[in-house]
Amino acid sequence: MRVETLLKDRAGLAPSPTALVTGPDRLSYADFDRLADRLAGALCAHGVEPGDRVALCMDNSREMAIAIFAGLRAGATVVPVNPGLRAEGLAHLLMDCTPKALIHEARHIGLCNEAIAAAGHTPLSIVARTDIVTRTDRATLSDAIAFDACLDLEVPLPARRDNDRDLAFLIYTSGSSGRPKGVMMSHRNVDAAAAMIADYLENDDRDVVLSALPLSFTYGLYQLLVAVRSGATLVLEKSFAFPHAVLEKAHAEGVTGFPLVPTMAAMLAALEGLKPDRLPPLRYITNAAAHLPPAHIQALRALFPAARIYSMYGLTECARATFLAPEDLDRHPTSVGKALPGTEALVIDEDGNEAETDVTGELVIRGPHVMQGYWNNPEATALALRDAPDGSGKRLHTGDLFKRDAEGFLHFVGRRDEVVKIRGEKVSPGQVDAVLVACPGVREALSFTTPDPVFGHRLDALVVADDPGLTERMLARHCKHRLPDTMVPKSFIFQAELPKTANGKTSRRLAAMEALKAS
Structure with a gap:
């Protein structure tokens, strides 16, 4: 299934429920779908064709969410960009994937202009939140298009595409050399990953998920994709810098799902004066970075006694690779669990064979959610995607060192490279x-x-x-x-x-x- 179909189908099934909450704004599934279609039409009208890249440089916002589905609806490959990048990093990305369009917020005008000049590639510029443009920056908008103006247009859309092997996302990460690599994820890859995540988290249309994780990173992006697939409501926060305020918002919205990283768990554990009746009724908490220290697990359980805690391991090249069921957390607190359903996660030795129990080796992943390769980088692709010794297909070599215990649970040891x-x-x-x-x-x-x-x-x-x-x-x-x-x-x-x-x-x-x- 193509990813943009998830939103179209959900809007047809349940148009009225809330899809997005961003600050004071609320967006129904019907409005979300309608605005994504309008922006997609504007992209097509300005020359974006199937297979082109559309780069998005925005913080967590309704505009970012709309642009993600609009780019897909236009048949383009969406390139989420970390708005915290410096101009040099953005310039490398622009040179590498040569996007046809760059959608960014007004406050990033200086960054984008500097990067465009350094890259020597000038994409179509669509600027969101132009109401905050400074007088100095206003002159640079002469060739740009206002995001809101695109939403006011009704441009006929091209016929819907059916090929789920097309690239949906190009997500840049850094490898062992430090050179950013564009991870190519097809619609089929993304749909498979979103389906597996939604399945083990048991997401449905009763869930309200709060995410302070950037949509420009895989962990944050999949909060949106899984929410749309499940019909859940996604509450987007720009950051977790003010945890008290975020928890107040979560309580007001009745949040049931809360993805975090260890840093956020540490901040929650250090908070004082939290009243149980002012905390959200969480059904689950997820953690996809390093395993949580026991003290942080205890603190989370004290704050959210009904929440099931999922420890997970993932990487951009396959979104998610393993998860630890909450009922196994106490017995295996340092484990990231086992492979996702329908996938394979093996610890291998230097010969490519499965390593013995408690022996350190490299983790390799096989499944429908594994990337297509690295953009414009066949050498790195060949190193990461290699044929299994038994001829059963290609496996993703993560470069991460793991051990498998006697019960088959996986334990992260360290990174083979220095990242x-x-x-x-x-x-x-x-x-x-x-x-x-x-x-x-x-x-x-x-x-x-x-x-x-x-x-x-x-x-x-x-x-x-x-x-x-x-x-x-x-x-x-x-x-x-x-x-x-x-x-x-x-x-x-x-x-x-x-x-x-x-x-x-x-x-x-x-x-x-x-x-x-x-x-």
Whole structure:
């Protein structure tokens, strides 16, 4: 099934129920479908054709949700963009996938214009929330189209497409080298993943799901897709920066489902003065990053005694790979469960055969939800999607190290590459090194991660400087202009040389060990 059909079918089945709640705005399924059709018509009228890419650079909002289904309805491949990207990162994306249209919020005008100039590719620009455009930015809108103006038009749509092998989404992530890769997900892939997630969470049209996870990331995107498939109501929050306010909203809306990451769980555990009668009646909580510490699990149970807690493991290349049933949480608190129904998750050894119990190996995934490959990157695709030794088809090599216990439950051990998650987002230390070395006055730089009780990991950097006047503040400013916030080191430590192994290679492990000793 094609993904845009989910919204069309749901609107026909139950047009009146609320589909989206964003701030004070409420959108029924009928209105959601109607507005998506209108924006799709406007895209087609301005030259977007089937197979073109439409990039979306917006925060969680009704406009972002509408644009996702509009792009699909126009036959395009939707490219969700993290609005926290720096211009350099957005420019790389524009050069790589050359979108026909870029839909973004007015507050991102400067970012988008800088990226477009650097990329040398100028897509059609559609701007949302133009009421907040500053006088300085207003002049740059001369060639742009107002998002709301598109919704006022009624343009005939092309005939509906039936091929579910077309690409639905191109979602950029970072690999071990730090170079962003576009994950190609077909309509069939996405529909399969959404169906499996909705099945094990037992979602239906009585659910109200609150998500503070960005729609531009896989975990957040699937909150929308699963909600539409199930007929649930999705309450979108821009962030979890003010947890008390988010919980008040959740209580007012009668939220039953709450997806989170460990950082959010830690924030909830630290809250004081929460009254049980002011908390939402949660049916379930999901966690799709590192496993939750026992103290956080206890805190969540104290706050939401009726909620079932699902621990899950997923990655952009297949959305979700495993889940731990709530009834198994106490016996296997550090596990991420077993493979999704109808899929396969195996721990393999260096020869590609299934590893023995409690032996560390790489996790490989097989199923209808596995990506088609990486956009414009056949080498990376060949490394990630490889034939199984028994000739049974291709498997996704995750690059993550796992163990399987005697009962078949999977336990995450670590990442084969050096990519780590900080505040729920993947961070490549190598990419940070490259930015630091590009700073005038820096001779060498090495970033590394150490454990953090709140965020799971924190990022710091060792710097060998040629310029004695170089300061931490100057380095931080340099990084903030070029990297997402999660990739900016928390501290910069000046040293005469970097730690090296016996063979002369710099070592992040030694750097982390030195930092822990110093603390």
